[in-house]
Amino acid sequence: MVQQDQTASELREPGRSEREFQFLGILLQFPEEIDQAADEIQPKHISHPQARAIYENLLEQFQQNGSISRTKLMIKLQEEDFVENPEQLIERLTSGFNTRDELQPTIDLVKQHYQRHLLRRTAESLENLADRSDLTIDEYQSRAQELIFEATSETSDVEKHIFSMEEALLNSYESYVDRRHDRADVGVQSGFMTLDRVIGGFQKGHLTVIAASTSMGKTAFALNIAKNVLERDVPVGIISLEMAAPEIVDRLIIQEAEVNAWKYSQGHTNEEEDQRISRALNDMHEYPLMISDERGLNVAQIRARLRKFKARLDELGLVIIDYLQMIQLSDDSPQNTARAIGDIVLQLRNLASELDLPLILISQISRSYKNRSDQRPVLSDLRDSGNIEEIADSVVFLYRHEQTSAAAREQAEMEGTVGETDIIVAKQRTGQTGSLKLIFDDDHIRFLDPENMSIEGSMPDEG
Numbered sequence: 206m207v208q209q210d211q212t213a214s215e216l217r218e219p220g221r222s223e224r225e226f227q228f229l230g231i232l233l234q235f236p237e238e239i240d241q242a243a244d245e246i247q248p249k250h251i252s253h254p255q256a257r258a259i260y261e262n263l264l265e266q267f268q269q270n271g272s273i274s275r276t277k278l279m280i281k282l283q284e285e286d287f288v289e290n291p292e293q294l295i296e297r298l299t300s301g302f303n304t305r306d307e308l309q310p311t312i313d314l315v316k317q318h319y320q321r322h323l324l325r326r327t328a329e330s331l332e333n334l335a336d337r338s339d340l341t342i343d344e345y346q347s348r349a350q351e352l353i354f355e356a357t358s359e360t361s362d363v364e365k366h367i368f369s370m371e372e373a374l375l376n377s378y379e380s381y382v383d384r385r386h387d388r389a390d391v392g393v394q395s396g397f398m399t400l401d402r403v404i405g406g407f408q409k410g411h412l413t414v415i416a417a418s419t420s421m422g423k424t425a426f427a428l429n430i431a432k433n434v435l436e437r438d439v440p441v442g443i444i445s446l447e448m449a450a451p452e453i454v455d456r457l458i459i460q461e462a463e464v465n466a467w468k469y470s471q472g473h474t475n476e477e478e479d480q481r482i483s484r485a486l487n488d489m490h491e492y493p494l495m496i497s498d499e500r501g502l503n504v505a506q507i508r509a510r511l512r513k514f515k516a517r518l519d520e521l522g523l524v525i526i527d528y529l530q531m532i533q534l535s536d537d538s539p540q541n542t543a544r545a546i547g548d549i550v551l552q553l554r555n556l557a558s559e560l561d562l563p564l565i566l567i568s569q570i571s572r573s574y575k576n577r578s579d580q581r582p583v584l585s586d587l588r589d590s591g592n593i594e595e596i597a598d599s600v601v602f603l604y605r606h607e608q609t610s611a612a613a614r615e616q617a618e619m620e621g622t623v624g625e626t627d628i629i630v631a632k633q634r635t636g637q638t639g640s641l642k643l644i645f646d647d648d649h650i651r652f653l654d655p656e657n658m659s660i661e662g663s664m665p666d667e668g
Contacts, residue, residue: 396433407563
């Protein structure tokens with residue numbers, strides 16, 4: 206085995222460098238196995254500087270030519286003068302008795318050493334973090350969780366994302382059979398029948414953006430969906446970067462009790478309304494809901510909050526973040542704001558996949574729509590907020606014409622269309638697009654689906 210100077214890592218993790226050079230030796234003896242190695246081992250997994258330099262060169266050869274050559278490696282090492290006596294080094298690497306069968310176990314050992322290194326480094330970082338006096342408990346917990354997550358997320362198994370045609374066909378057919386027999390997970394239903402018919406429910410791992418201009422009711426719409434989901438005992442997490450938790454709960458109570466929002470906020474409800482409020486409180490008491498209402502959170506802190514929610518509730522069925530433009534940019538974000546916001550959207554989409562749940566992100570749209578005669582929002586209205594239209598799995602716009610001007614309001618009152626809201630499904634990665642109508646009930650800060658109302662109205666009275 207190759208002799209090399211001991212690094213600090215080797216002193217703490219005996220055998221690590223030896224396994225790394227053994228890994229390289231197997232690759233040089235069986236160069237056709239480079240594709241398997243490249244799929245599982247990255248340069249960051251290699252601790253020894255010489256071993257890392259050799260592996261980076263082999264990966265560069267593989268990317269350029271689709272193969273590796275020990276001769277090209279030797280020439281490169283001689284040119285860079287990074288390794289003393291490259292010929293002798295390569296001779297030692299390839300003189301050991303190795304077989305192809307040893308490659309995978311050696312890859313596993315290299316990754317195990319790397320994982321232990323990450324955990325040791327995380328333990329040191331946590332110790333240093335605990336010594337800081339400038340952090341609040343919440344900030345400490347958030348950073349600690351982030352450090353632990355980064356260390357443990359490296360253990361993901363690449364094989365679960367690779368399928369043969371036979372495996373993919375089998376999985377697809379099983380899903381089809383489940384759908385045919387109503388056994389499939391069709392996503393979290395919004396509770397609005399007309400909308401669910403179009404989108405088919407909010408899918409796990411998907412990011413849905415609900416966007417509109419100011420005063421269109423996008424937060425009310427999202428909270429309405431949350432309430433509909435909670436009524437089916439599906440756990441919901443809300444990250445509110447604008448409204449306080451009591452305000453959110455007040456809106457849910459108003460929807461549940463069907464009391465006038467203004468009268469409720471002023472404490473001017475009558476006895477009969479108070480009884481409805483009391484019943485609403487009893488009905489809502491067991492809702493599996495968690496709320497964070499701290500402003501100025503960044504994505505890392507949001508991730509930490511959602512992991513707390515998931516631990517407290519055992520599971521999360523839906524997450525709502527209100528709203529995108531209030532998320533704090535990190536210190537290393539790009540200078541271009543639109544690009545930085547786009548990075549946030551990408552991180553949130555990855556977070557939805559990581560937590561395996563549907564995530565609803567509320568967003569403002571640019572004001573460019575005001576220059577158009579038809580002010581219904583379109584995907585290009587999101588461009589000032591990064592490349593949302595490219596990253597998001599679904600984009601749903603809200604548009605209430607009466608909110609665009611005083612004249613539009615008067616027209617709606619004359620025509621009896623006050624509250625009519627266009628719900629525009631502009632993008633849907635796994636479903637249909639199209640437009641539908643809901644009715645905004647201003648008194649109760651909620652949306653009504655004419656189809657739901659029709660079915661409920663046709664049901665016989667109890668008793």
